[in-house]
Amino acid sequence: MKTIIVPVDFSTTSANAAEFASNLAAFYGADLLLYHAYEIPVALSEFAYPVFDVTEMQKAALHELQILKENTLAKLKYSININLRAEMNVLEIGLEGICDEIKPSLVVMGLSGKNALSRLIVGSNTLKAIHHLKYPILVIPSKAEFFPIRKIGLACDYKQVVINTPLELLKKVVKDFRAELHIMNVDFENRNFEPGMIQESFILTELLRDLKPEYHSIEAPDVVEGLNTFAQVAKLDWIVIIPKKHTLVQKIFTTSHTQQMLYHTTVPILCIHE
Numbered sequence: 001m002k003t004i005i006v007p008v009d010f011s012t013t014s015a016n017a018a019e020f021a022s023n024l025a026a027f028y029g030a031d032l033l034l035y036h037a038y039e040i041p042v043a044l045s046e047f048a049y050p051v052f053d054v055t056e057m058q059k060a061a062l063h064e065l066q067i068l069k070e071n072t073l074a075k076l077k078y079s080i081n082i083n084l085r086a087e088m089n090v091l092e093i094g095l096e097g098i099c100d101e102i103k104p105s106l107v108v109m110g111l112s113g114k115n116a117l118s119r120l121i122v123g124s125n126t127l128k129a130i131h132h133l134k135y136p137i138l139v140i141p142s143k144a145e146f147f148p149i150r151k152i153g154l155a156c157d158y159k160q161v162v163i164n165t166p167l168e169l170l171k172k173v174v175k176d177f178r179a180e181l182h183i184m185n186v187d188f189e190n191r192n193f194e195p196g197m198i199q200e201s202f203i204l205t206e207l208l209r210d211l212k213p214e215y216h217s218i219e220a221p222d223v224v225e226g227l228n229t230f231a232q233v234a235k236l237d238w239i240v241i242i243p244k245k246h247t248l249v250q251k252i253f254t255t256s257h258t259q260q261m262l263y264h265t266t267v268p269i270l271c272i273h274e
Contacts (some may be wrong), residue, residue, distance in 0.1 A: 002030035002105040007095055007125070010064050015071070016142065017110035020268070022072045022080060023146035024138075028176070030105060031081045034068060036061050037094040038086065054088060061086035088237060092128050099135050100159035107137045112220065130243055132269045136169065138238070139269045149177040152270075153184050153236040154213075155227055158197040161204045164242060166272050173240070173270070174211055186226035188219060231267045240270045 006021045008014035025032045038061055040054070047214060065084040073082065087094055099107065109126045130137055152174055156165075174181045183204070187193060205215070216234075220226025233241055 004106045005033045005104045013110035017140045021108035025080045026078045033083045036086045037091040038091045106226045137271045143266045149237045150235045152179045152184040152238045154240045158200040183215045186218045186223045188221040
């Protein structure tokens with residue numbers, strides 16, 4: 001059975017991600033697993049030693065997960081199977097462990113929060129997962145609403161496409177949802193053009209021939225703005241990004257464009273590793 005994992009911290013952000021993932025699970029025919037990792041708080045000073053009962057913390061975490069499960073199910077038109085898991089662990093380590101155990105089809109995570117601090121914390125956890133977790137991660141912007149997936153856009157820089165593009169996984173995603181695939185390359189006045197990109201584009205065209213994708217050259221001085229604008233015009237449901245060091249994902253996730261791309265778009269971003 002296909003499984004979608006949603007790490008939650010009981011914030012509005014993770015609740016929104018859980019609701020989105022539950023609709024996706026119903027559409028995709030998958031089970032949902034709500035996962036919460038908690039840690040024992042560190043004493044504030046040498047004179048402050050609050051006592052924490054691990055058993056009580058576990059009960060409290062499962063209780064909150066149960067409430068989230070019931071609230072999530074209440075919003076669904078179709079019932080799905082939702083499992084719960086809580087454990088004392090660092091989120092990054094715990095999430096990797098449970099993914100290795102369950103082998104999920106997808107991990108769904110939110111990004112923004114109510115304030116600057118929560119955005120920093122939640123965003124940091126999501127970014128760590130994107131860079132280190134080997135499973136597909138769907139990032140849900142705060143304004144995103146679920147719609148049946150019909151159009152998927154792949155951001156592509158036409159560099160070492162055979163090595164860098166997880167073709168089988170990309171094809172599986174597109175075919176599972178019976179979606180259109182749109183290949184997007186953003187450039188401005190050929191500033192990023194390299195002679196080898198022409199050959200790479202021919203290779204990619206041949207490799208993805210069975211999907212019959214549409215190819216788009218987007219003229220924009222900023223990669224993020226170009227992708228966002230095209231996604232809105234073309235009415236894309238998801239944007240697929242392949243995290244690569246020092247390339248497209250760095251431009252999006254490690255610059256001031258992060259807020260523009262993720263906090264102000266309604267298009268979920270699927271990160272799949274090369």
